[in-house]
Amino acid sequence: MTAYTDPPKESFQLSQLIHDTRYRSYTFQFIALVLLLFGLGYLTMNLITNLRVAGLSISYGFLGQPAGYDINQSLIDYNNQDSHLRASIVGVLNTLLVAFLGCITATILGVFAGVGRLSKNWLIAKLMSVYVEAFRNVPVLIWILIISTIVTVMPSPRDFKGETPDAEMLFGIIAFTNRGIYIPKPVWLEGSWVVVTVFILSVIGVFAYRSYAKKLLFNTGKLLPMGWPSVAILLVPSILVYFIMGRPIGVEIPELGGFNFKGGVALQRPLIALWLALSVYTGAFIAENVRAGIQAINRGQTEAAASLGLRPGRIMSLVILPQALRVIIPPVISQYLNLTKNSSLAIAVGYMDLTGTLGGITLNQTGRAIECVLMLMLFYLLISLSISAIMNAYNNRVKLKER
Amino acid sequence: MKKSVFLGALTVAGLTAGAAAAATLDDVKSRGKLNCGVTTGLVGFAAPDANGEWQGFDVAVCRAVAAAVLGDPTAVEFVPTTGKTRFTALASGEIDLLARNTTWTFSRDTDLKFDFVGVNYYDGQGFMVPKALGVTSAKELDGATVCIQTGTTTELNLADFFRTNNIEYTPVPIETNAEAQPLYLEGACDVYTTDASGLAATRAAFETPGDHVILPEIISKEPLGPLVRHGDNEWGDIASWTLMALIAAEEYGITSANIEEMSAGTNNPEINRILGTEGELGAMIGLDAEWAKRAIAAGGNYGEIFAKNIGEETPVGLARGLNAQWTDGGLLYAPPFR
Amino acid sequence: MSDMHSHLAFVRTEMLAQQEPPIKEKGIVKWARSNLFSNWMNSVLTIVAFYLIVKLIFSAGPWFANGLWDTSSLAQCREVLDGVRGACFSVLTERWQQLLFGIAYPSDQYWRPTLAFVLMLVAAAPVLFVALPRAMLVITALFPFVAYWLLWGGTIMTSVFLLIGVIVGYLVFTKAERFGFVLGLAAGLIAAVVVWKIGGVIKPSVDGIMVLEPVASRDMGGFMLNMMLGVVCISLSLPIGIMLALGRQSHMPIIKGISVVFIEFIRGVPLITLLFVASVVLAYFFPPETNMDLILRVIIMITMFSSAYIAEVIRGGLAALPKGQYEAADSLGLDYAQAMRLIILPQALKISIPGIVNVAVGLFKDTTLVSVISMFDLVGMIRGPILASTEWNGVYWELYGFAALLFFVTCYSISQYSQWLERQLRTDHR
Known part of the structure; x- marks a missing residue:
C-alpha cells in the first residue's frame, strides 16, 4: 500500500558512458588515465631499451664515492675526499645562501626603487624608471655575465701590495677585491658566551620596554621617550660586561699575505657577482610590485591621513605601506621564488651552487646524467614547494583578516 | 590545431633517420653526413671562423673520417658540445664520433661504455702564472687562487696535486676558456690551469704573452683522442684506422702534395697498402680501396694538420714534443698496415 | 570729481601692469625647486644622482667616442687606440651576421629570416590591435606555413600540403561538430592526417x-x-596552456590531478634543469631508431615550461570571470565544449592577454639559457665562437652591450604594448 510508486529502476546501459553527463566524466577520466599510463609506459620502455643497448644502468652508487674536487665556498666542512652526496649538500646550502642574501637585498633595493619611482623628485623618479626598465627587459643571464665582468675589474689583491698601493682597504678592515670581499671575523674567546647572553637579554629587554611604553601610551596617554632608552638598554649592559669579562671577543682582520688576503671572512667573487646580479635584477621586479601596491591604495587614504595632520613620511609608514603590503607581499614572494630558481644560473659565474656541484662537476665526472638531473629537479622542487607553502599560508592569513 | 600541425611539421624537419644502436657506418652512409661532436670553441682545436667554417685540429679528424667514409671531407655536421653534454650526445646517437679533446680514462672507457679509438694529442695539465709573481714551481703555489675550466678531468688532477703536496688553494671554476681569461688577466686568480696545449693557446691571445710563464710541472697525463660508442666495433675500427692512417702517412712521407704521385704506385709496399694500390685493406673495414688516400688528402697527414692548426707557425704555437713520431722521439706510433 | 580722486591717494584708478613672477617661482628655477630641491633630503638625493650621472658620462663618453668600427681584430684595435681608452665596435661590424643569424645559416639566404621577421610583425598586428581590419587575420593564419617554408627552405609544396590538410581538417570539423565537440575534433584530425599522407605520396613528384x-x-x-x-x-x-588551465578547473579528480601535478612540477624547477633534461636525458626516452636533434628537444621542453606558466595566467582569467557567466551558459543549455568556446574562453582569454604577454616576454628572455647547453643563440655565439676566436678574444663590453640592447629594444616594445593594452582593457570595464 505505498502511496507512490518507485521510479522505474534505471538499468545501466553502456551508451550512458558517452551520453549521460553523470557517467561521461568517468569515461573521460578513464581515457585520460589510460593515455597517461600508456605514455609513461612507452617512455619507460624506451628508456629501458636504450639503456640496455648502450649497456648502461641507473644507479645511485656514485653518491657515496669521493667527489675528488674542491669547492671554494662552503657553509659546512668539506674537502675533496668527501662524497658526491656531501658535495651536493654543500651545493644545496650554497643555493639557499645566495637565495637568502639575494632576497634581502632585492627587497631593500626594490622598495627603494619602487618608492623612488613615485617620488616627487623628478631626477630620482626618472633614474629609478631607467633602472627598472633596463633590468626588467634584458635577460638575467646577460646581466649576470655583465656584472660578473664588472666585479672582475675591481682591484686585485696584488694592487694592495707595495709601498704605494693602487688600492686600500676600507677603514683598514674591509678589502674589496676582484676575488671577493674580505671582512673582519669575530674571534670567540673564553667567556664570550656571557657577553652574547647579555646581549640577547638586552634585545629582549628593548622589546619589553617598547611594548610597556606603548601600553602606557594607550592606557594613560603618557608618552615615554622611545629612542635613547632603547639604544641604552641595547648597548650599555653588553659593553659593561664586555669590559668586565676582559674583552673576550676579538676581531680577526683580513691581512694581505702571500698570494691573497688571509684571515677574516671571505665572500668569494662568484658569490658576490651572483648575489649582486640577482638582487638588482629581482629588485627591478619587486620595485614594480611595490609601485603597483602603493598605487592600488585609494588616494583618499593619503588625504585622510594628511587631514589628521600626519607628515608625508609618517603617512607612508603608518597608513599607506601597511595597507599596500597586503597587495605587495604575494607577488614579492613569487619573485623570491624566481630569484631562487634563477640562482641556478650560478654556473655562468662559477658559483658552486646545486647546479654547479650536483648538476655540474658531479655530472661531468661521473657521467650519470639521468640520475643527477633527476635529483637536481627534485631538490629544486622541494625548495620551491616550501616557498609556495609559505606563500599560501600567508595568503590564507591575510584572507582571514579581511573577512 | 593549426599550431599542432606546425609541431608536426617541425617534427618532420627535426627527425633524422638513424639507429643509435649499431651499424653506425650504414647510418652515416645513408645520411650522407657524419655527425661529429666538437667543442663550442677552442682556438686551434675546434672553432668556427668568421665565415662559419669549423677549423682546427679536432675538426681535421672529423673531416678525415668523413672523407674516408663518404668521400667528401665537407660532409660533416659539426655538433658543438659542452663538457656536460658531450657524453650523452654520443651515447644517445646524436653524434657518431666525438672529437672534443677528451681525456682517455678508465671509467670513461668502461663505465660510460665508450671506445677511445686512439690518441691524437698527448697532453698534460699545466699551470700558467704572471711572470711578476716570481713563481718558478707549482709547489710554491700555497694559498693561491686557481682558475680551472670545469667539466674536465682538470679539477680532479688539481685537487690531487695540491693534496699530495699538502698545500692549500682556492678553486675558481670557470665554464669556458674565454671567460677564464679576463679573470686571470685582471688578477682575480693567480694561476690558470688547464691542459698545457690550452694554456699555450690562451697565452697566444694575450696582449703581452711574454708577461706570463707556463710552469714546468705537468701534473697529469692527458691523452686526448676521439671516441665512439662501445659495441659497434666496425665503426670504431674505421675511426681508429683513419687516425692511424694520418699518423702513418707522416711517418712514410705521404703528404697532401705528393699523394697523387704516390698513389700511382711506389716501391714501398706499406705505402701502397695504405693508399690502396696493393692489398684489400679497405674491404676489410667495409670501405673501398682508396679510403685512406681520401682521408689523407682531406687535410694532409698528421704533421701537416698539426702544423696548420696548432704548430709553431700558428698563434697557438705548440711544439711537437710528445706528439712527434716515434722515430723522432715522440709517442706517435701507428701499427703496421697489413 | 577729479578732486575727489586726488584726495583718495590710496585708491588706484588703473590696473597695475602684471608683474613677472619672482624668479624663484617661474620657469626652470621653479621647476627645479619643486621637482629637484623641494626639501633637504631631495636636494641631497638630486646632487648624488647628478654626480653619478656626470661621472658615468665622463667615463663612458670617451670610450664611445673613441670607438673603432673598421679594424679586423682586437689586436689591431689596441694598436690603433695606442693606449687610449676606447671601444672596439669592429667586432659588431665584422660579426653582426653571426650574432643575428648564427654561424651556419647560408649568408646569401639572410633575406629569408629577415622577411619572415617582417611578416611576423604583419601577422601579429591584427592579433595585437583590435582596431585593424579583421581581414588581416588571413595573413596571421597563413604566416606559420610561409615562415616554415622561408626558414627551413625546401619546396613550398610541403607548406601547401600542410595548409590544405589544416583547411580540410577544419571543414570536416565544422561539419562533424554537431555530433559533439570531441568527435568533431577527432574527425577533423583524421581528415587532416589523411590529406597529409596523400601529400606525402604526391610530394616527390612536385x-x-x-x-x-x-x-x-x-x-x-x-x-x-x-x-x-x-x-x-x-x-x-x-x-x-588553455587545456591545462581548463583541466585544473575541472571537477574530474584525475584530470585535475594530472594538470596540477604537471603545472606545479614545471613551475617548481628552474628552466635550466629542464634544458639539461633536453640536452642530456630526453634522448633516452625516445625509441632508439629516432634521433631528434637538440633544437627540437629544446622546443619540447621550453613549450612544456611556458605552457605551465600560461596555464596559471589563464586560470587567473577563468577565476576572474563572474560565476554568473558560467551559470548563464548552463542555463542556455550549452554543453561544456560550447560553453567554454562561446562564452567563457573568449572573455577569460581577453582579460588574460596582458598576463600572457608578460609570460611571453619572460620566456623570450629565458631563451638565452640555451647557451648553457651549447646552443649558439645570441649569448651562445658570444660566449662560444666569438670570444674563443683569436681575433676577438677579450672583447666583452661591446658584445654584451649589443646583446643587452637587442633584448631591451624587443622586450621594452612588447611591455609597452602590454601596458597600453592593460589601459585599454581597464577602460572597457569601467
Whole structure:
C-alpha cells in the first residue's frame, strides 16, 4: 500500500558512458588515465631499451664515492675526499645562501626603487624608471655575465701590495677585491658566551620596554621617550660586561699575505657577482610590485591621513605601506621564488651552487646524467614547494583578516 | 590545431633517420653526413671562423673520417658540445664520433661504455702564472687562487696535486676558456690551469704573452683522442684506422702534395697498402680501396694538420714534443698496415 | 570729481601692469625647486644622482667616442687606440651576421629570416590591435606555413600540403561538430592526417616547385634562434596552456590531478634543469631508431615550461570571470565544449592577454639559457665562437652591450604594448 510508486529502476546501459553527463566524466577520466599510463609506459620502455643497448644502468652508487674536487665556498666542512652526496649538500646550502642574501637585498633595493619611482623628485623618479626598465627587459643571464665582468675589474689583491698601493682597504678592515670581499671575523674567546647572553637579554629587554611604553601610551596617554632608552638598554649592559669579562671577543682582520688576503671572512667573487646580479635584477621586479601596491591604495587614504595632520613620511609608514603590503607581499614572494630558481644560473659565474656541484662537476665526472638531473629537479622542487607553502599560508592569513 | 600541425611539421624537419644502436657506418652512409661532436670553441682545436667554417685540429679528424667514409671531407655536421653534454650526445646517437679533446680514462672507457679509438694529442695539465709573481714551481703555489675550466678531468688532477703536496688553494671554476681569461688577466686568480696545449693557446691571445710563464710541472697525463660508442666495433675500427692512417702517412712521407704521385704506385709496399694500390685493406673495414688516400688528402697527414692548426707557425704555437713520431722521439706510433 | 580722486591717494584708478613672477617661482628655477630641491633630503638625493650621472658620462663618453668600427681584430684595435681608452665596435661590424643569424645559416639566404621577421610583425598586428581590419587575420593564419617554408627552405609544396590538410581538417570539423565537440575534433584530425599522407605520396613528384635552399634546424643561431624559440614555443604553449588551465578547473579528480601535478612540477624547477633534461636525458626516452636533434628537444621542453606558466595566467582569467557567466551558459543549455568556446574562453582569454604577454616576454628572455647547453643563440655565439676566436678574444663590453640592447629594444616594445593594452582593457570595464 505505498502511496507512490518507485521510479522505474534505471538499468545501466553502456551508451550512458558517452551520453549521460553523470557517467561521461568517468569515461573521460578513464581515457585520460589510460593515455597517461600508456605514455609513461612507452617512455619507460624506451628508456629501458636504450639503456640496455648502450649497456648502461641507473644507479645511485656514485653518491657515496669521493667527489675528488674542491669547492671554494662552503657553509659546512668539506674537502675533496668527501662524497658526491656531501658535495651536493654543500651545493644545496650554497643555493639557499645566495637565495637568502639575494632576497634581502632585492627587497631593500626594490622598495627603494619602487618608492623612488613615485617620488616627487623628478631626477630620482626618472633614474629609478631607467633602472627598472633596463633590468626588467634584458635577460638575467646577460646581466649576470655583465656584472660578473664588472666585479672582475675591481682591484686585485696584488694592487694592495707595495709601498704605494693602487688600492686600500676600507677603514683598514674591509678589502674589496676582484676575488671577493674580505671582512673582519669575530674571534670567540673564553667567556664570550656571557657577553652574547647579555646581549640577547638586552634585545629582549628593548622589546619589553617598547611594548610597556606603548601600553602606557594607550592606557594613560603618557608618552615615554622611545629612542635613547632603547639604544641604552641595547648597548650599555653588553659593553659593561664586555669590559668586565676582559674583552673576550676579538676581531680577526683580513691581512694581505702571500698570494691573497688571509684571515677574516671571505665572500668569494662568484658569490658576490651572483648575489649582486640577482638582487638588482629581482629588485627591478619587486620595485614594480611595490609601485603597483602603493598605487592600488585609494588616494583618499593619503588625504585622510594628511587631514589628521600626519607628515608625508609618517603617512607612508603608518597608513599607506601597511595597507599596500597586503597587495605587495604575494607577488614579492613569487619573485623570491624566481630569484631562487634563477640562482641556478650560478654556473655562468662559477658559483658552486646545486647546479654547479650536483648538476655540474658531479655530472661531468661521473657521467650519470639521468640520475643527477633527476635529483637536481627534485631538490629544486622541494625548495620551491616550501616557498609556495609559505606563500599560501600567508595568503590564507591575510584572507582571514579581511573577512 | 593549426599550431599542432606546425609541431608536426617541425617534427618532420627535426627527425633524422638513424639507429643509435649499431651499424653506425650504414647510418652515416645513408645520411650522407657524419655527425661529429666538437667543442663550442677552442682556438686551434675546434672553432668556427668568421665565415662559419669549423677549423682546427679536432675538426681535421672529423673531416678525415668523413672523407674516408663518404668521400667528401665537407660532409660533416659539426655538433658543438659542452663538457656536460658531450657524453650523452654520443651515447644517445646524436653524434657518431666525438672529437672534443677528451681525456682517455678508465671509467670513461668502461663505465660510460665508450671506445677511445686512439690518441691524437698527448697532453698534460699545466699551470700558467704572471711572470711578476716570481713563481718558478707549482709547489710554491700555497694559498693561491686557481682558475680551472670545469667539466674536465682538470679539477680532479688539481685537487690531487695540491693534496699530495699538502698545500692549500682556492678553486675558481670557470665554464669556458674565454671567460677564464679576463679573470686571470685582471688578477682575480693567480694561476690558470688547464691542459698545457690550452694554456699555450690562451697565452697566444694575450696582449703581452711574454708577461706570463707556463710552469714546468705537468701534473697529469692527458691523452686526448676521439671516441665512439662501445659495441659497434666496425665503426670504431674505421675511426681508429683513419687516425692511424694520418699518423702513418707522416711517418712514410705521404703528404697532401705528393699523394697523387704516390698513389700511382711506389716501391714501398706499406705505402701502397695504405693508399690502396696493393692489398684489400679497405674491404676489410667495409670501405673501398682508396679510403685512406681520401682521408689523407682531406687535410694532409698528421704533421701537416698539426702544423696548420696548432704548430709553431700558428698563434697557438705548440711544439711537437710528445706528439712527434716515434722515430723522432715522440709517442706517435701507428701499427703496421697489413 | 577729479578732486575727489586726488584726495583718495590710496585708491588706484588703473590696473597695475602684471608683474613677472619672482624668479624663484617661474620657469626652470621653479621647476627645479619643486621637482629637484623641494626639501633637504631631495636636494641631497638630486646632487648624488647628478654626480653619478656626470661621472658615468665622463667615463663612458670617451670610450664611445673613441670607438673603432673598421679594424679586423682586437689586436689591431689596441694598436690603433695606442693606449687610449676606447671601444672596439669592429667586432659588431665584422660579426653582426653571426650574432643575428648564427654561424651556419647560408649568408646569401639572410633575406629569408629577415622577411619572415617582417611578416611576423604583419601577422601579429591584427592579433595585437583590435582596431585593424579583421581581414588581416588571413595573413596571421597563413604566416606559420610561409615562415616554415622561408626558414627551413625546401619546396613550398610541403607548406601547401600542410595548409590544405589544416583547411580540410577544419571543414570536416565544422561539419562533424554537431555530433559533439570531441568527435568533431577527432574527425577533423583524421581528415587532416589523411590529406597529409596523400601529400606525402604526391610530394616527390612536385619537389621541384619553388625550392629554397634547405637549412637544417641546427644551422640556425644567433638572435634569430632566440626569436624562433620564443615565437614557436609561445604559440605552441597557448593551446596546451588553455587545456591545462581548463583541466585544473575541472571537477574530474584525475584530470585535475594530472594538470596540477604537471603545472606545479614545471613551475617548481628552474628552466635550466629542464634544458639539461633536453640536452642530456630526453634522448633516452625516445625509441632508439629516432634521433631528434637538440633544437627540437629544446622546443619540447621550453613549450612544456611556458605552457605551465600560461596555464596559471589563464586560470587567473577563468577565476576572474563572474560565476554568473558560467551559470548563464548552463542555463542556455550549452554543453561544456560550447560553453567554454562561446562564452567563457573568449572573455577569460581577453582579460588574460596582458598576463600572457608578460609570460611571453619572460620566456623570450629565458631563451638565452640555451647557451648553457651549447646552443649558439645570441649569448651562445658570444660566449662560444666569438670570444674563443683569436681575433676577438677579450672583447666583452661591446658584445654584451649589443646583446643587452637587442633584448631591451624587443622586450621594452612588447611591455609597452602590454601596458597600453592593460589601459585599454581597464577602460572597457569601467
